[in-house]
Structure formats: C-alpha cells, structure tokens
Amino acid sequence: MNDKLHLDKAHLLEQLKQMLRIRLFEEKCAELYAQEKIRGFLHLYIGEEAVAVGVMAALSPEDNIVATYREHGHALARGLSMQSVMAEMYGRTNGCSKGRGGSMHLFDKKQHFYGGNAIVGGGLPLATGLAMANKQLKKSAIAVCFFGEGAVAEGEFHEAMNLAVLWQLPILFICENNGYAMGTALALSESETNIAKKAQSYGMPAWQVDGMNVVNVEAATTKAVQYVRSHQQPYFLECQTYRFRGHSSFDGQLYRDKAEIEQWKKHGPVKQLKHWLIQNHQLSDNDFNRIESQIKQEIIEAINFAEQGQWEPVEDLCKDVYSPATPKINTKAEQGGLA
Amino acid sequence: MKVQTNSSEKMTYREALRAGIEQCLNNDERTFLMGEDVGRYGGCYGVSKGLFEHYGAERIIDTPLCESGFVGVGIGAALGGMRPIVEVMTVNFSLLAMDQIVNSAATLRHMSGGQLNVPVVIRMACGAGLQLAAQHSHSWENLYAHIPGLKVLSPATHNDARYMLSQAIQDPDPVLIFEHVMLLNNQGEVFNAPDADMEKAVVRKQGTDITLITYGGSLPKVLMAACALEALNINVEVVDLRCLRPLDNHTILASVKKTHRAIIIDEGWKTGSLAGEISAIIMEQAFWYLDAPVQRVCTQEVPIPYPSHLEQAALPQVEQIIRCATILFAGEQ
Numbered sequence: 238m239n240d241k242l243h244l245d246k247a248h249l250l251e252q253l254k255q256m257l258r259i260r261l262f263e264e265k266c267a268e269l270y271a272q273e274k275i276r277g278f279l280h281l282y283i284g285e286e287a288v289a290v291g292v293m294a295a296l297s298p299e300d301n302i303v304a305t306y307r308e309h310g311h312a313l314a315r316g317l318s319m320q321s322v323m324a325e326m327y328g329r330t331n332g333c334s335k336g337r338g339g340s341m342h343l344f345d346k347k348q349h350f351y352g353g354n355a356i357v358g359g360g361l362p363l364a365t366g367l368a369m370a371n372k373q374l375k376k377s378a379i380a381v382c383f384f385g386e387g388a389v390a391e392g393e394f395h396e397a398m399n400l401a402v403l404w405q406l407p408i409l410f411i412c413e414n415n416g417y418a419m420g421t422a423l424a425l426s427e428s429e430t431n432i433a434k435k436a437q438s439y440g441m442p443a444w445q446v447d448g449m450n451v452v453n454v455e456a457a458t459t460k461a462v463q464y465v466r467s468h469q470q471p472y473f474l475e476c477q478t479y480r481f482r483g484h485s486s487f488d489g490q491l492y493r494d495k496a497e498i499e500q501w502k503k504h505g506p507v508k509q510l511k512h513w514l515i516q517n518h519q520l521s522d523n524d525f526n527r528i529e530s531q532i533k534q535e536i537i538e539a540i541n542f543a544e545q546g547q548w549e550p551v552e553d554l555c556k557d558v559y560s561p562a563t564p565k566i567n568t569k570a571e572q573g574g575l576a
Numbered sequence: 577m578k579v580q581t582n583s584s585e586k587m588t589y590r591e592a593l594r595a596g597i598e599q600c601l602n603n604d605e606r607t608f609l610m611g612e613d614v615g616r617y618g619g620c621y622g623v624s625k626g627l628f629e630h631y632g633a634e635r636i637i638d639t640p641l642c643e644s645g646f647v648g649v650g651i652g653a654a655l656g657g658m659r660p661i662v663e664v665m666t667v668n669f670s671l672l673a674m675d676q677i678v679n680s681a682a683t684l685r686h687m688s689g690g691q692l693n694v695p696v697v698i699r700m701a702c703g704a705g706l707q708l709a710a711q712h713s714h715s716w717e718n719l720y721a722h723i724p725g726l727k728v729l730s731p732a733t734h735n736d737a738r739y740m741l742s743q744a745i746q747d748p749d750p751v752l753i754f755e756h757v758m759l760l761n762n763q764g765e766v767f768n769a770p771d772a773d774m775e776k777a778v779v780r781k782q783g784t785d786i787t788l789i790t791y792g793g794s795l796p797k798v799l800m801a802a803c804a805l806e807a808l809n810i811n812v813e814v815v816d817l818r819c820l821r822p823l824d825n826h827t828i829l830a831s832v833k834k835t836h837r838a839i840i841i842d843e844g845w846k847t848g849s850l851a852g853e854i855s856a857i858i859m860e861q862a863f864w865y866l867d868a869p870v871q872r873v874c875t876q877e878v879p880i881p882y883p884s885h886l887e888q889a890a891l892p893q894v895e896q897i898i899r900c901a902t903i904l905f906a907g908e909q
Contacts, residue, residue, distance in 0.1 A: 301656065303652075332689075333689075334687065334688050334689040334691070335689025335690065336689070337686060337687055337688075337689050338687050338688065338689070342687050342688070344687070344688035344689070344691055344692065345691070346688070346691040346692060351655060351692070352684075352687075352688070353687075354680070356675055356679045356680075359648070359675055359676065359679055359680060361648070362644060362645050362646075362647070362648020362649050362651070362652060362676060363648055363649075363651060363652040363655065363676075363680060364652060365645070365648070365649050365652060366648060366649035366650060366651055366652015366653040366654070366655065366656065367652045367653070367655060367656040368652075368656075369649055369652065369653045369656070369658070370652070370653040370654075370655070370656025370657050370658045371656060373606075373608070373634070373653070373658060374606075374656070374657055374658070380652075380656075392642075392644060392645075393644050393645060393648065393675075396640075396642035396644060396645025396646075396648075397645055397648075397649075399640060399642065399645070400639075400640070400642070400645050400646065400649060403640070555724075556690070557685050557686050557689065557690035558685070558686050558724050558725055559685070559725070559727075559749050560685065560693050560747075560748035560749050
C-alpha cells in the first residue's frame, strides 16, 4: 500500500484492531445512547478511524495531543483505557475526566491528552501554546492538534497558523476533512476548498492525505513528525475522510445523499485494510473473528466498569473550580503594617 | 489608614507595574511577557518600556493582532509548564479573546476532573477618562468576575500595582488583572511588601457612619469624597475590594455591620453591575444590620462619548458620591 513505511503483518493487524476497536466501541455507544445510558451530545467518529489510528501510531508518549469533541477514537488510539472512556461517557467518577466532561471532554494528563475541546477552532491556539512551552522548556515533545475542516473558517485557525510559522513552533496540525461542518458542505463554506493550500500559504509544508487509508496516514505522519521534531517547525496534514454517521445524535442528514454515504463506505478504513490483508493472505476469517471477539469482550468489560462507577457526590460539585490554596507570601498586613 | 512603618519609595503606577513584571521575570525563567507591542514599542501605555532591551525577544514577545490566538497560546503554554504573563492591550479588545478565557482557561481544571490547571496571568488596561470614546473606554471587570474558574484583580493603589502581579503569577489558576488607565501617571508610594493576600479586600480608611465600597480607578475618587465628607462630620469607611472574584465577602459584611449603611461606587454600567452583586450580598447577609437602603454610584447607561464634559457626566464623580452619602446619612437622622 505504501512503500515509505516499514510494514509488517503484526503492525497492520494491530492497526486493524485499533480501528475496529473504535468502530465497535462507538457502535455500542450509539446503542447505549438510545438506551439513555449515555446522554448529552454524542459525536461519532465512525468512518474516520484511520486518521486517529494512523497519526497516533507515529507519535511518542511524551507528545501533546489536542483534539475536538469528536475524540473518542483519538482517546482510545492514544492509549486511554476503554474502561475510563466508557465510564466518562456514563458520567461516573471512574471516567477519565472523573465524569465531569462526558463524551466531548475526555482528558488524560498522564497520556498528555488535552481534550476533548468543544468550541470549533478553540483547540488550535491551545496546541500552539503547548508547542511553545515544549520549545521554551527544550523538550523533545511536539504538539499535535486535531481539528475538522469546519475550523478552517474560524479566525483562530488563521491566527494559530500564523503564530506557529512566525514563531517556528514544533506542532503538527491534523485537519480531519470529512467534508461537512455539521451540515454545511466544504464548498458552501470555503472560497478555497484545498485546505492544505491554505496552510502552505502561511509558509509551512502541507499535504493532502487519503484519510481512509490508515497506512497512508501513518506514513505521512511519520514523515511529518520527523520534520517537526528535527526542524522545530510546524507541519500540516489534511486528511480527507468521511463521517458515516450524522454530525451528532440529532442529525436528520438532510444535507447529503444516501448514495454519497454508500460510495464512501465502499472504501471505509476498516473494510479497506481488512480486504487488503485477506487478499494478501495475511488475515483469515478466523483471525478476524478472534480480533472482533476480543474487542467485544473489552467493550463488555468497559460497560461493566462504567456501570459500577460512582456518581460524584453533590458535595464535590464545586471541587476543582480552583486549585487548592497555596502557601501565602508575606504581606504588610501580616507584618502589622496596615490598618 | 495607619502610616506605614516600612520604608517606601515614590513612583508612578506605571513604574510600579513595570517593577512587578521585572520581579516575575527575575524570579522564574518560565515567565515571559507576551502581547501586542509589549516589546520594541514599549507597551501601548509604556508599562513594559525597556524590558525588551533587558530581557530579549524570547521573554518579551511582540505578538500580531490576534487576541484569541495569543491569549490561547498563553493558556496552552501555561498548560505546558510555563508561567506566562499575557498583556491584552486593553479590555476593549479582550472580547476577541473571550472564547479562550471563558471556554478554555476557566473550564479546564474542573472539566478535566482536576487533572489540569492553567497558571496564566492576563493583564489588561481598562476604564474611561482619556476621551477615547465608546470603543476604548470600557469597564468590563464584572463580565470576567461572573466566570467561575477565573480570579479577577483590580489594583487601585501603587503598592497593589507593584505586588499583585507577583502574587498572581504564583497562583496555579488563571488570574486577570485590570489596570485602570487613569491611574498610570499618578505618583504614589510603594512599600517593601504587598498590602495583603491578593484575594483580600482592604479597608483603606476606617470609619463609623457609612461604608463606601469600590475598586480600581474609582478608589482615588472615593478617598477624595471621604475627605470631603469628613469635613461634613460624616465618618466614612472605605473598602477597596482589590479582588473582584472571589469577592472578600467577609470584609464587606464586617464593615457594613459596623456602619449600617453602604454605597458601592463602580465604573461599570449600573444594570448587571458588580455593584448590583455586592448590593445583593449585603441584602442577603446583612439585611438586618442596615439602617438605609444600599446605594449605587455607577456609570450612566450610555456608550462613553468623546467630549470631555459628556464623558465626565457619564462617569461616577466625587460630587455624586458626596451627595449620595450626605442624603443617605441625613435620611435617618
């Protein structure tokens, strides 16, 4: 599929498993949403799994991730446990954000996973700031910022592009172009629909990638990460992908044809890799069924974990609005100087 | 106010702010100052003049005109382990950064279940009085004081201008500091230590008859009114709030319980003002101590006009405070 990346069977099977894990997890989430176990908004990533899985495979554990409200896949691919993500969807204290964030606000400081940001475009300056900190503190970590093509219309996108290049910051921008900002097609919202070209105009390397193909995404990201780390400069990938489900759980999908969805599904990321592996005799039906049943078991365990989770006591409602009080420094008042 | 026993130095409010910034930069290598024209230009109001030459471009960072972008970068850098001081040239432009301040800085700690914190300080000039007209004269401290997760400081004295930043930069959470433009040129005394913890209100003048509660640019006006009222045998107490979120209710209520009357002087528009909030706190928690209804002296409900006579007519004035206090005091004689 791609000759620039060293591929072996075990790695490809792992990538297939990771994508399938996200797919099956989210299909279960949709069921749990219908059962009202999960509430609020639920933005499914189904169809786009190759982007998160491909990108995460190319990162180091110290790198900082900033994602959007459609981030279940990113969290799982990054290494947050399925249990902690499911418990978060349930709003329980054993969730990765102690149940306070829900579907749109998954956080894990240990994994350097900075959300779960639900204002379109809002994560871009944050990620740029993380990159600035890494550079000033001379860390080898880079910042990686995921955002949809809808964010490209926001001022914060352009502000972040400019600052990242102007200040030569080690950041990788991953635009997940799924063609629709909620229900508005790219061509109806952008005068220039080639997003990589926009990024190039700021003076950084920027490429379009087939975001339905996990190997292409990983290969492009590996190259990008090497560049960002060694040059300490930004890099941009526009991953062209497609969301098979609605924007959220409240979407009649009046804005697109069913035929278009079916067309994209033909080369869906899971289907595509599975097909290639079978064709090349790297995967049997039995192997696939075994992977699938492992994941299903993991999902059952995640649900059990979430169901057993506690609700945060109401007495703790206002805990962590602020940090615990810090030691006070000397003041005149304490020295008895002031009335 | 008791006279300081500590040695003091005379300087302008602007110089006091600059000394505070220098202290922070000297104390912590993770601290940098970032904002529009803070470096080569020396700061729109001259606060950071000379810092670029001394600390260099890596620590005194000129930004493009993109408030949301650079405030967000400051917040991100704080998440990443830095201790940034971000200057938004004036409060008027801060609305362009409000998404980052309100949706990111204020929420991240709670929303992440306490995993993250955002040790950023955001300074901005505020207030009216320079004939800068409707888009450059705002007092929006209360917009930010409305937001849980933020701390909001309003240094009204030279000593607070000198030390509040160094207190704020040690705080693990986002702190906003409002620096009133009418104070910048004034000379005043700076001592060798802060007046109090940054979250405490301070009684600037002890009194028995009426409590005048204020903050920021209105404090000098209130102290002038207090002197004039003294001559009229009305002994007022002056509470300088200093911290607008969290409010030091204890100091406010202790004073009102002592004097039984309160006037709040606030450069914000009256409707939805911080003065309204403080009035409600007094009503809820000290109602039975009151001898008269709580009064408010606020800005007239108009966009601030350019001509001086109209601008001054819109803003709280010493004479208004005196009149309000006199009527309030006479009311139940």
